Amino acid sequence: xxxxxxxxxxxxxxxxxxxxxxxxxxxxxxxxxxxxxxxxxxxxxxxxxxxxxxxxxxxxxxxxxxxxxxxxxxxxxxxxxxxxxxxxxxxxxxxxxxxxxxxxxxxxxxxxxxxxxxxxxxxxxxxxxxxxxxxxxxxxxxxxxxxxxxxxxxxxxxxxxxxxxxxxxxxxxxxxxxxxxxxxxxxxxxxxxxxxxxxxxxxxxxxxxxxxxxxxxxxxxxxxxxxxxxxxxxxxxxxxxxxxxxxxxxxxxxxxxxxxxxxxxxxxxxxxxxxxxxxxxxxxxxxxxxxxxxxxxxxxxxxxxxxxxxxxxxxxxxxxxxxxxxxxxxxxxxxxxxxxxxxxxxxxxxxxxxxxxxxxxxxxxxxxxxxxxxxxxxxxxxxxxxx
Numbered sequence: 001x002x003x004x005x006x007x008x009x010x011x012x013x014x015x016x017x018x019x020x021x022x023x024x025x026x027x028x029x030x031x032x033x034x035x036x037x038x039x040x041x042x043x044x045x046x047x048x049x050x051x052x053x054x055x056x057x058x059x060x061x062x063x064x065x066x067x068x069x070x071x072x073x074x075x076x077x078x079x080x081x082x083x084x085x086x087x088x089x090x091x092x093x094x095x096x097x098x099x100x101x102x103x104x105x106x107x108x109x110x111x112x113x114x115x116x117x118x119x120x121x122x123x124x125x126x127x128x129x130x131x132x133x134x135x136x137x138x139x140x141x142x143x144x145x146x147x148x149x150x151x152x153x154x155x156x157x158x159x160x161x162x163x164x165x166x167x168x169x170x171x172x173x174x175x176x177x178x179x180x181x182x183x184x185x186x187x188x189x190x191x192x193x194x195x196x197x198x199x200x201x202x203x204x205x206x207x208x209x210x211x212x213x214x215x216x217x218x219x220x221x222x223x224x225x226x227x228x229x230x231x232x233x234x235x236x237x238x239x240x241x242x243x244x245x246x247x248x249x250x251x252x253x254x255x256x257x258x259x260x261x262x263x264x265x266x267x268x269x270x271x272x273x274x275x276x277x278x279x280x281x282x283x284x285x286x287x288x289x290x291x292x293x294x295x296x297x298x299x300x301x302x303x304x305x306x307x308x309x310x311x312x313x314x315x316x317x318x319x320x321x322x323x324x325x326x327x328x329x330x331x332x333x334x335x336x337x338x339x340x341x342x343x344x345x346x347x348x349x350x351x352x353x354x355x356x357x358x359x360x361x362x363x364x365x366x367x368x369x370x371x372x373x374x375x376x377x378x379x380x381x382x383x384x385x386x387x
Contacts, residue, residue, distance in 0.1 A: 005118065005374065005377060005378065006316065006317070006374065008118055008121070009114070009118070009370045009373060009374045009377075010370070012114050012117060012118070012370065012373070013367075013369075013370045016110045016111065016113070016114045016369045016370055016373065017110070017366045017369060019039075019109070019110040019113060020106045020107050020109075020110040020366065020369055021092040021106075022039075023036060023039070023101065023106035023109055023110065024092055024093075024094065024100075024101050024106045025092050025093070025094060025095050026094075026095060026096065027081030027082075027094050027096055027099045027100050027101045027106070028079070028080065028081055028096075028099070029080060029081055029082075029083060029099060029139075030080040030136055030137030030138070030139055030140040030142070030143060031056075031057045031058060031080075031136050031137050031140070031143075032058065033058040033079040033080055033136050034058060036058075036079045036109065036134075037053060037058045037059070037060050037079065037134065037136075040060045040079075040109065040113065040134045041053050041060050041062075043113050043116075043117075044060070044062040044113075044116060044132065047064075047116055047117060047120040048120065049062040049063065049064055049116065049120065049132070050062060050063045050065075055147055055150045055152065056135075056136055056137075056143055056146035056147045056149075056150055057136055057137075057146070058079070058136040059133070059134060059135055059136050059143065059146075059147050059150075059152075060132075060133075060134040061131060061132070061133050061134075061147075061152055062116065062131070062132045063129055063130070063131050063132075064116070064119055064120060064123065064126070064129065064130040064131075064132070065123075065129055066123055066124075066125075066126030066127050066128050066129065066130075066384060067123055067124050067126065067127075068126070068127035068128070068386050069127065069128065070126070070127035070128025070129070070384050070386075071128045071129075071157040071158070071383075071384065072128055072129040072130075072131055072155050072156045072157050073128065073129075073130055073131070073156070073157065073158050073159075073160065073380055073383050073384055074131040074133055074152070074153070074156045074158070074159040074160070074336070074340075074342075075112060075115060075130065075131070075132055075133065075159075075160050075161075075376050075380065076112070076133040076134075076135055076144075076159060076160070076161040076333060076336065077105070077108040077109050077111065077112035077133070077134050077135065077161075077162075078105045078108055078109075078134075078135045078136075078138035078139075078143070078333075079105055079108075079109055079134055079135060079136055079138075080105060080136055080137050080138055080139050080140070080143070081094075081099050081100055081101045081102070081103075081105065081106075081139075082099070082100060082101070082102045082103060082139055082358060083098055083099060084098075084099070084100045084102045084358065084359075084360055085097070085098050085100070085360060086100035086102070086360055086361075087360045087361050088361065088363070089361060089363065090363060100360070100362075101362075102357065102358050102359060102360070102362040103139070103357050103358060103362070104163065104164035104166075104349065104357070104362075104364050105138070107164050107349070107364055107366070107368060107369050107372070108162060108163065108164070108372070109134060110369050111162065111368075111369045111370070111372035111373045111376070112132060112134065112372075112373070112376065114369065114370065114372075114373030115132075115372075115373045115376035115377050115380070116130075116132050118373060118374075118377040119377055119380055119381075122377075122381065125381055125385070125386070126380070126381070126384045126386075127384050127385065127386040127387070128384040129155075130380055130384070131152075131156060133147065133152055135147055138331065138332050138333075140294060141184060141186060141294040141295065141296045141330070141332045142294055142332070143332065144296075144332040144333060144334075144335035144336060145296075145332065145335045148335055148336070148339065153336065153339055153340060156340055157340065157341075158302075158304075158305055158340060158341050158342060158383065159305075159333075159336040159337065159340050159341075159342035159343075160305060160308075160309065160342060160343055160344075160345075160376065160379060160380075161331070161333040161336070161342070161343075161344045161345075162344070162345055162346070162347060162372045162375070162376065163331065163344065163345075163346050163347070164346070164347055164348075164349035164350075164364050164368050164372075165346035165347065165348060165349065165350070165357075166349060166350035166354045166355065166356055166357050166362065166364070167350060167351070167352065167354070167356070168324075168346070168347075168348030168349075168350065168351070169348045169350065169351040169365075170347075170348050170349060170365040170367050170368055170371070171318060171319055171320060171348060172319065172320055172322060172347075172348035173309075173310075173313040173319045173320070173321045173322070173345055173346070173347055173348070173371075173375070174321075174322050174323070174324040174345070174346045174347075174348070175301060175306055175309060175310070175321070175323070175343060175344065175345035175346065176301060176306065176323040176324065176325070176326075177301050177302065177303040177306045178300055178301065179261050179298050179299070179300050179326045180299050180300065180301050180326060180327065180344055181298070181299035181326075181327055181329055181330050181331045181333075181334065181344065182231065182233070182259035182260055182261055182298060182299075182326070182327070182328045182329065182330050183259070183260050183261065183266060183295070183296060183297045183298040183330065183334065184257055184258065184259055184260075184294075184295065184296050184330035185257065185258045185260075185266065185270060185292050185294070185295045186255070186256075186257050186292070186293045186294045186295070187255070187256055187257070187258065187270070187273065187290065187291065187292050187293060188253060188254065188255050188290070188291055188293055189211075189214065189253070189254040189255075189256075189273070189277050189288055189289070189290050190251060190252070190253050190254075190288060190289040190290075191207040191210050191211045191214060191241075191251065191252045191253075191254065191277075191281060191286055191287075191288050192207060192250065192251050192281075192286060192287045192288065192289065193205035193206055193207035193210060193248070193249070193250060193251070193252075193285075193286045194248075194250065194285075195247070195248055195249060195250040196247075196248040197246070197247070197248065198245065198246040198247055198248055199246065201248065204248040205248075205284070205285045205286050206248050207241060207249060207250065207251055207252040207286055208241060208242060208248075208249065208252055209284070210252075210280065210281055210284045210286040211239065211241070211252040211254055213280050213284065214254065214276070214277050214280045214281065214288075215236050215239075215254065217276050217277075217280050218234055218236065218256075218273060218276055218277070219234070220276070221234050221268075221269055221272050221273065221276070222234055225268070225272060226265070226268075230262075230265060231259075231260070231261050231265075231326060231328055232258070232259065232260055232261075232265050232269060233257070233258070233259040233260075233328045234256065234257075234258055234269060234273065235256050235257050235259075236254050236255070236256040237255065237256055237257065238253075238254070238255040238256070239252065239253070239254055239255075240252070240253050241253060255293075257330075258270060258273070259328045259329075259330055260298075261298055261326060270292065273290065274290045277290060278290075296330060296331070296332040296334050296335060297334045297335070297338050298334060299330070299331050299333055299334035299337055299344050300334070300337055300338070301337060301342065301343045301344060302337070302341035302342060302343065304341060305341055305342055305343035306343045306345075308343065308379050308382060308383055309343045309345045309375060309379050311378075311379075311382065312374075312375045312376075312377075312378035312379035312382060313345070313375050315378050316371060316374050316375065316378065318371065319347075319371060319375075324346075329357075331344060345375070347368045347371055347372050347375070348365075348368065349364035349365045349366075349367075349368035350363075350364060350365060
């Protein structure tokens with residue numbers, strides 16, 4: 001039987017979907033989420049909350065004070081989109097060429113605004129403070145740390161974050177205590193050769209050919225140097241260099257990521273990436289430059305917040321909770337959980353046939369938006385319940 005909260009979520013649902021679709025039409029990359037943060041701030045101020053803007057550039061923080069003293073619970077949503085050209089199957093496509101919400105952050109923003117609306121109407125049931133945090137640049141693995149450095153965690157006792165997850169259908173909430181999402185290092189390898197004429201390759205050093213051999217050789221780190229069963233992923237996902245068919249270019253840049261769950265695996269992978277790239281380049285008369293662009297630790301959930309979220313999800317009466325095991329995707333929400341007890345949970349918004357995250361046809365089951373808002377709200381009312 002639906003309670004007053006479930007009914008209020010149903011009444012909010014149409015507005016939350018409209019907000020998500022508006023944000024989807026106007027995606028913004030990391031640290032450029034100006035329009036998004038303006039919409040967020042306006043809605044939070046309309047709820048009577050104390051709002052701070054410009055945190056870490058485009059981040060927004062708002063505090064809801066309960067009617068009694070107590071602890072502080074942080075609820076977080078990420079706001080940034082991805083540099084992906086959308087090929088939509090719906091009538092609200094991105095209006096920004098080469099940028100789209102391909103990971104569901106538009107839904108996360110809408111859901112947290114929904115939770116703020118629901119909780120502001122229940123201020124009398126809160127002992128303590130709810131901090132709503134809208135974060136820039138999650139996809140760049142930097143926004144969370146910058147917000148923390150700007151004071152986002154000051155006085156916070158616990159932190160909760162949510163993410164839609166494409167492979168799971170609506171009605172499934174996945175989380176677990178302990179390691180949940182992998183740590184990540186984003187790196188770049190610059191392969192430097194000697195420019196020349198495409199018809200006289202012997203007078204040049206071809207960095208494109210050399211880069212191709214580097215990409216192939218790096219696959220040995222997981223397949224031949226890592227113990228079977230040890231979760232480690234090394235991916236090269238971007239290659240750039242050259243713009244003419246008859247020119248041997250001087251330089252090629254490779255960018256990729258390492259996903260890991262142990263510090264030993266991380267250190268080994270980063271060391272071997274550099275060593276293999278250097279060795280292959282040297283053998284082919286080229287040179288290389290290696291650098292780590294950004295890093296985030298493993299997202300490790302604390303047991304008590306996981307139990308809090310699981311109970312809240314079950315209380316909605318429209319979700320089952322499962323432990324999917326550690327996943328080799330990454331989230332800089334880990335910066336929060338490495339400092340305070342917290343829980344990142346995922347909400348099914350697709351299914352086996354859905355397009356994966358970061359895909360040009362990514363979409364989501366919009367029922368997940370209201371479900372996330374309801375879980376946030378129920379978990380908060382439980383965590384900050386007056387004695």
